[in-house]
């Protein structure tokens with residue numbers, strides 16, 4: 001089955017009264033026939049459900065569908081994108097370990113990397129996806145390479161194939177955050193990523209009705225006890241070592257599980273991911289092109305424009321569109337605020353991936369805690385507006401921007 005068919009038909013539990021959507025198992029715990037059965041589940045000797053903090057059948061449907069879409073061997077759904085990122089990294093890192101990361105990151109992830117310094121985990125940032133600098137940043141403590149597939153809000157497109165090659169030549173995995181692209185635009189695992197994280201609060205859910213995140217393991221990375229002592233006995237699970245440790249370890253013990261109801265909402269949202277992305281990407285390209293052609297005093301940043309520094313990588317790596325986020329630099333913070341306040345269709349809020357168009361001034365909101373250097377690296381300027389383009393009729397969006405930019 002192809003992508004859009006899979007969105008609708010993969011993982012449906014057909015045996016329950018003919019239901020076409022998974023039932024919401026809003027149950028904290030699960031009864032077993034015998035004491036032996038429950039002991040078997042706890043001892044990882046028997047498949048089954050015992051407690052929703054560990055696993056839940058509705059959540060399994062969502063996880064399985066994401067696993068198929070990303071092309072991995074297993075997924076773990078979490079309470080938020082940040083929870084998924086925390087689990088993805090802390091599953092394999094311990095005090096003394098280091099991360100090499102692209103400096104162009106979502107503000108919350110920069111904050112997280114600062115927080116985990118208290119646990120002895122250090123991050124070395126590399127600017128502008130400079131492959132030579134990445135090569136030079138390795139040392140014997142490096143345990144993971146991290147990047148966003150399309151940086152939010154910098155909109156730099158990461159060359160995943162090259163980054164994966166470098167990471168693997170040093171014997172470490174590449175973890176990517178695929179939130180802004182989704183598996184519809186970028187097949188990160190095919191390109192060489194080992195672990196893919198999505199904040200499913202965004203495009204995967206689509207309508208911004210629940211916070212959630214999900215991580216997917218490719219099963220390709222060869223974990224060894226020597227390099228990753230924190231994996232302990234789990235290495236005996238081979239390709240499943242990473243997911244097995246997570247499900248029985250930090251994920252369950254930190255209590256970062258997703259609510260079954262939110263998993264259900266995500267399954268509904270997923271059905272239209274392809275349709276929405278097609279529309280949102282074409283709207284974004286039309287709006288970006290029009291803004292660039294019409295307003296010489298506004299700098300438009302969008303990977304689909306030839307003027308983007310990352311257009312060539314985008315051409316080679318993205319399928320079905322260039323993403324649905326663009327940024328514009330309008331000259332000053334005052335003008336940015338004025339334009340945002342004059343727009344009538346977009347919501348002013350700090351989110352992306354909604355069916356509705358959203359605008360935000362990153363410097364005063366999501367990147368408020370970043371240092372001047374971090375701001376520069378993340379492509380956040382004082383006169384920058386980020387636009388997450390929705391599924392509206394694009395002519396209405398263009399008209400709204402024309403009115404907001406008229407007669408200032």
Ligand SMILES: *Cc1c(COP(=O)(O)O)cnc(C)c1O
Pocket residue numbers: 080081082083106108109148152177179180199200201202211212213352
């Ligand atoms: C929103 C976002 C996150 C965090 O996800 P939450 O679901 O809000 O916790 C992480 N990475 C990127 C790129 C994001 O846009």
